[in-house]
Amino acid sequence: MNLYRQLLERGERDDPIRIGMIGAGKFGTMFLAQALRLPGIHLIGVVDLVPDNALSNMELVGWSAEQVCQSSLAEAARTGRTYIGDDWEALVACPQIDIVIECTGNPVAAVRHCLRAFEEGKDVINVTVEADAFCGVGLSRRAASSGVKYSMAYGDQPALACELVDWARTCGFKVVAAGRGHKWLPHYRQSTPDTVWDHWGLTREQAERGRLNPKMFNAFLDGSKPAIESAAIANAAGLDAPENGLLFPPGGIDDIPNLMRPKSEGGVLERKGMVEVASCLTRDGSQIPHDIRKGVWVCFEGDTEYLRNCFEEYKVVTDESGRYMCNYKRWHLIGLELAYSVASLALRDEATGVPAEFRADVAAIAKRDLAPGELLDGEGGFTVSGGLVPAARSLKQGLLPLGLAHGIRLVRAVKAGSPVRWEDVDPAIDNEAFRLRKEIEGLHLSDGNEEVR
Incomplete structure (x- = not known):
């Protein structure tokens, strides 16, 4: 509980944590808004495909011209300013930078950026959870083999959920389920960037004011992002994906102990040890009070009479049997919380969540009938959404991961609601993300073990 004090000390002795960031979209801009306020951190460089957009976003959140340097990374490192440019390779090779934040939202590019950063001896905080969902365990292994750290991004829901799971287990509780909240109705699965604001809860004017990307926000609405983030939670926290995908059971915070328990005991889970997502809407579209739409939760059990008695004595909310309880964080603040990962990684040498297994995957599911x-x-678009599946089944059935379903041409028709398979797409794919994914698939055990560890 002394990260801020340590940041102050780093600032006082003029030894800041030196970081570089790739991508300055919404998440990155939120971090930029906070970076100005933080002692002991020097953002040496920000690179973006369109540097003028990065500069505009920095101005939007309060950066002055005097704080920006457009000459070189070396000059920025020497003067304490922040370089703006478009050369990500120069940024990850910059000797003064200790930590690279990957913040592009492009999973294929993110894998390339992470791997190069590892080669350059940099720790990486990966905001692009889309990459983590389909090859996170490969990224964490590559980081370890390079002697550096790979971390999920605090502020995003997977890292916050993993923190709750770790809290529960460290306290001695058995975790029954963990996950996030969402606004969900089944027909949202067909939503596109043209329809997202009709359902999201913002007007088009509000979305434009916030410079919000409709395709990215549609990835949340159509179920892709909940699947992606549930996969990240499962693979980092050692939990399992439901056999038939996420159920999105409707319920508020106090409903979670009843919902997130096994079916045999009145809940929705196939068994203990699962990921799931709670919807803030009833099936008729009514808003549920005290919802967890923007937050995360963990459900755990009092598996002894003494623990159940303690739950009762301290008046906590449990399921109707008194056995299951949840803890939660109702809100996540996205990039506004990212500095916690920076501080934890640099000062504690500890990632804020890291994938250790390959238990869950996200398959590309056709939104409509697709033709050769x-x-x-890709995610949030007009053609496919993401569906959570157990990793073993995904590999056995040859399902195309959502993270690679962008810019790939179909060679076979796929019916609406059906998964896209490797055999359905043009096989001429060759990039770092594809090769890393195939490396992970090659590690799958063929002896009946349903996990790739």
């Missing part, structure tokens, strides 16, 4: 020759446009 069509080009897939």
Whole structure:
């Protein structure tokens, strides 16, 4: 509980944590808003495909011209200013930078950036959870083999959920389920960037004011992002994906202990040790009070009479049997919380969540009937959404991971609601993300073990 004090000390002795960031979209801009306020951190460089957009976003959140340097990374490192440019390779090679924040939201590019940063001896905080979902265990292994750290991003829901799981287990509780909240109705699965604001809860004017990307926000609405983040939670926290995908049971915070318990005991889970997502809407579209839409939760059990008595004595909310309880964080603040990962990684040498297993995957599911020759446009787009599946089944059935379902052409028709398989797409794929994914698939055990560890 002394990270801030340590940041102050780093600032006082002029030895800041030196970081670089790739991508300055919404998440990155939220971090930029906080970076100005933090002692002991020097953001040496920000690179973006369009540097003028990065500069505009920095101005939006209060950066002055005097704080920005456009000459070189070396000059920024020497003067305490922040370089703006478009050369990510120069940024990850910069000798003064200790930590690289990958913040592009592009999973294929993110894998490339992470791998190069590892080679350059940099720790990486990966905001692009889309990459983590389909090859996170490969990234964490590559980081370890390079002698550096790989971390999920605090502020995003997976890292916060993993923190709750770790809290419960460290306290001695058995974790029954963990996950996040969401606004969900089944027909949202067909939503596109053209319809997202009709359902999200913001007007188009509010979305434009916040410079919000409709495709990215549609990835949340259509169920892709909940699947992606549930996979990240499962793979980092050692939990399992439901056999038939996420159920999105409707319920508020106090409903979680009843919902997130095994079916045999009145809940929705196939068994203990699962990930799931709670919806803030009833099936008729009514808002549920005291919802967990923007937060995360962990459900754990009092598996002895003494623990159950303690629950009762301290008046905590449990399921109707008194056995299951949840803890939660109702809100996540996205990039506004990212500095916690920076401080934890640099000062404690501890990642804020790291994938250790391959238990869950996210398959690309056709939003409509797709014809041969069509080009897939990835998460949040017009062609596919993401569906959570157990990793073993995904590999056995040859399912195309959502993270690679962008810019790939179909060679076979796929019916609406059906998963896209490797055999359905043009096999001429060759990039770092594809190769790393195939490396992970090659580690799958063929002796009946349903986990890739």
